[in-house]
Amino acid sequence: MNSNHPSALFITFEGLDFSGKSTQVALFTERLSRAGSQHLDIRDPGGTAIGERIRSILLDRAVLNMSEVTELFLFSASRAQLVNEIIKPNLDRGTIVVCDRFYDSTTAYQGLGRGLPLDAIATINRSAAGGLVPDVTFFIDIPVSEVERRMIQHKTGADRMEMSGRAFYERVRQGYLQLASEAPRFEVLDGLMGIQDIHERVWKRFESVMSLQQSRS
Numbered sequence: 001m002n003s004n005h006p007s008a009l010f011i012t013f014e015g016l017d018f019s020g021k022s023t024q025v026a027l028f029t030e031r032l033s034r035a036g037s038q039h040l041d042i043r044d045p046g047g048t049a050i051g052e053r054i055r056s057i058l059l060d061r062a063v064l065n066m067s068e069v070t071e072l073f074l075f076s077a078s079r080a081q082l083v084n085e086i087i088k089p090n091l092d093r094g095t096i097v098v099c100d101r102f103y104d105s106t107t108a109y110q111g112l113g114r115g116l117p118l119d120a121i122a123t124i125n126r127s128a129a130g131g132l133v134p135d136v137t138f139f140i141d142i143p144v145s146e147v148e149r150r151m152i153q154h155k156t157g158a159d160r161m162e163m164s165g166r167a168f169y170e171r172v173r174q175g176y177l178q179l180a181s182e183a184p185r186f187e188v189l190d191g192l193m194g195i196q197d198i199h200e201r202v203w204k205r206f207e208s209v210m211s212l213q214q215s216r217s
């Protein structure tokens with residue numbers, strides 16, 4: 001239980017880079033606004049003054065020598081600040097908090113992708129999240145070939161994480177699929193479907209999670 005407030009929900013979006021997850025976050029939060037729901041959307045890493053500074057170090061192509069453990073702790077440090085400064089107080093006020101990535105990214109990218117030990121990552125994730133667990137997680141799944149195609153189209157140049165290569169992304173994708181198969185809070189969405197179709201599925205699951213939550217309180 002993340003909050004005692006009946007309208008509080010903690011919703012996360014996950015996916016490989018270029019999966020279209022940020023587009024879905026935007027569509028979802030626009031619809032929440034139209035529905036008059038009190039909500040907040042944030043991104044991890046980032047979302048606070050401290051977190052945005054950590055984010056710029058993490059994505060900086062000039063620091064390619066960053067050790068994998070440093071990377072793990074920087075993502076986790078940004079998240080700990082986000083949880084304490086923003087997520088927990090908003091959930092306690094009954095806000096629907098929508099987060100673009102959360103600790104499943106750490107399990108998939110630093111655990112399965114970089115190969116850091118999963119038991120240590122689980123402990124660090126729990127600690128950084130202060131015990132919060134998302135109520136629902138939308139994983140937008142695209143094949144790695146599609147990541148590569150969209151990356152070329154995008155033209156802005158890859159950030160430090162996006163320079164990790166095809167084999168890395170394959171491991172991250174498999175990691176996500178494994179996580180999703182183990183936890184019922186996940187909704188796996190085919191990222192090759194139309195943007196509106198994906199959005200409708202997101203909304204449908206949101207409505208069922210919300211009504212379940214309200215029937216419990």
Ligand code: TMP
Nearest residue numbers: 017044045075101102105106109161162
């Ligand atoms: P974004 O561009 O989707 O906000 O994500 C930033 C990058 O950081 C993206 O490549 C995924 C990566 N990442 C991790 O490797 N571990 C994490 O814990 C998080 C939150 C993101």
